[in-house]
Every structure is written in C-alpha cells, then in structure tokens.
Amino acid sequence: MPTPSPATWSIRRLTPRDLTACADLSENRGWPREEHKWGFLLTAGQGYGIDDPEGGLIGACVVTRYGPPERPDLAAIGMVLIAERHARQGIGRHLMRHVLTAQGTTPLTLHATPTGRPLYEELGFKTTGRAEMLLGHLTPRGPEPEASTRAATAEDLSAILRLDEEVFGSDRTPLITRLPAFADQLRVAEEDGRITGYAAAWPNMHTHVVGPLIARDTRTAQSLIASLAAGTDRPLRTDIDVRHEELLTWAKERGLASVAFNSVMTYGIPELPGDWQRRFAPLTVAAG
Numbered sequence: 001m002p003t004p005s006p007a008t009w010s011i012r013r014l015t016p017r018d019l020t021a022c023a024d025l026s027e028n029r030g031w032p033r034e035e036h037k038w039g040f041l042l043t044a045g046q047g048y049g050i051d052d053p054e055g056g057l058i059g060a061c062v063v064t065r066y067g068p069p070e071r072p073d074l075a076a077i078g079m080v081l082i083a084e085r086h087a088r089q090g091i092g093r094h095l096m097r098h099v100l101t102a103q104g105t106t107p108l109t110l111h112a113t114p115t116g117r118p119l120y121e122e123l124g125f126k127t128t129g130r131a132e133m134l135l136g137h138l139t140p141r142g143p144e145p146e147a148s149t150r151a152a153t154a155e156d157l158s159a160i161l162r163l164d165e166e167v168f169g170s171d172r173t174p175l176i177t178r179l180p181a182f183a184d185q186l187r188v189a190e191e192d193g194r195i196t197g198y199a200a201a202w203p204n205m206h207t208h209v210v211g212p213l214i215a216r217d218t219r220t221a222q223s224l225i226a227s228l229a230a231g232t233d234r235p236l237r238t239d240i241d242v243r244h245e246e247l248l249t250w251a252k253e254r255g256l257a258s259v260a261f262n263s264v265m266t267y268g269i270p271e272l273p274g275d276w277q278r279r280f281a282p283l284t285v286a287a288g
Contacts, residue, residue, distance in 0.1 A: 021060075067170045189220045
C-alpha cells in the first residue's frame, strides 16, 4: 500500500489527556519521556498532533503564546517530534506549515538542533542567536562575591512578573504563575528590598533544569545558580545564551560541561524582544 501524502494527515489540538501519547512519542525518538515538562507545556500552551491509525501519535509540537490572548506579541514553538517510522516523509514540514498558518501574523521563535535547522530555514526562520547546553554538578571554588538570594514567596510574584515582562519583552503571566507548582525551587536575588533577578530549578528525569534565569548582571546570575545547586543533589542542566561568555566560563570552571549547541531562530521579527543582557537562560528551550 502506498504511503499517504503528508497533506492528507489531519492535525488536531492536543490536550493534557494526550500526555502519555506525547511521552511515548518522545521515547520513540530516543528522547527522555519528560512527562513533567509535557504536562506543563500542554497546560500552558497549545499542542498540535497527528494521530497514528495504529495508536498513539505520528507527530506533535507545542506552541506557547505570550502577550494579550487576542493579539499575542510572540509565540514559541517546541517539542517538534515525528515518530521514527514516519520520519523523512515530509510530515514535520506539514505540521510546521499548519502551525505557521494557525499563528497568523504572530512573530515566532524556536530553538533548533542542527538536524532540525534546515527545515526551519526552508520555512523562513532566521538564526538570530545561539544557546549552549550545560550539564553537570556545580562545585564551589572557594569564597566568591555573592548577590543576596532567598526562596521566593507568594508576595514576590507580582515583582517577578514585572521583572520578567521587562526583560523578556512580553507578558508571560500564564507561564510564570505556574512556576511555583512546576519547579522544585524558585529563588530571587534582591538588593535593598528590590528584586534584581530570579531563577527556578525544575525536575526533568534525573536532572534539575535551571530556567528561567533572569538577573541584573553576571554576578547575580552566578549567585542564583549557586543557590539552586546548593538545594539539590541532582546534576544541573541549563541553556545559556552564548553572548554571556563570563557566565559560561564560570559554570564550566565549576563542573558543568558543554553538551550541545542550539540555534535560536525567529520568524516575522529580526530578533527577540526584551533585554538579552539580563536574560541568561530560558525556562525551557521548548517555550522560550
């Protein structure tokens, strides 16, 4: 029987009820199941999927939109996956074109692996930056200048939201308000009673992912990472904007190793909004 054309595959919206199918698809492609992250993204964002007649999903992705619901400022695409036996048949292109159409004129961003980048370039995405993934146990190297950090409280949420919107360049309230339940740690840096940065560490398989990481300067970012590391025995994983060379050097000198590089790509805008100098790491590369 001939393989159906990708254009004939129906694409539907996913819901949290599709969590197991999404995790199965991740496992099919050799990724960790990442059920905790899938659950977060399917709740905070819009999932798109193609059902496999034999059960499960042929393909899936998630879009997380920021700004006013009726007219988003930006949308991040992530978790683009096609089942192994359907790979290299144009289904990923079909899924992405559907997403582009569904998002209309909303500017888009994504983190692309070297394997996925050619498809995104074909669709009109441009590389506007790079992120370096680090992994390992952070080992202190004697006394260092530190910014004051502490665990975040419910009373800090409004200040965190204001800082996040200022630095990210768009309102991420639906995402950030879910952080206290999603993350194992949420910490803030402050000076003279004013919050100057914040960071979370959330569980992903055997690691803790550090993100978002927003800070006034490199010293503050270092202090937030060190304080999160002190609260876990798991390896840390994070994706640092390569322009933050000082932070990357500091982390590598303390035990984090470079694992991979991803291209930060945009569609419909020349570069990401906000203040990159205070935006050190995303919550997850799947959501920007």
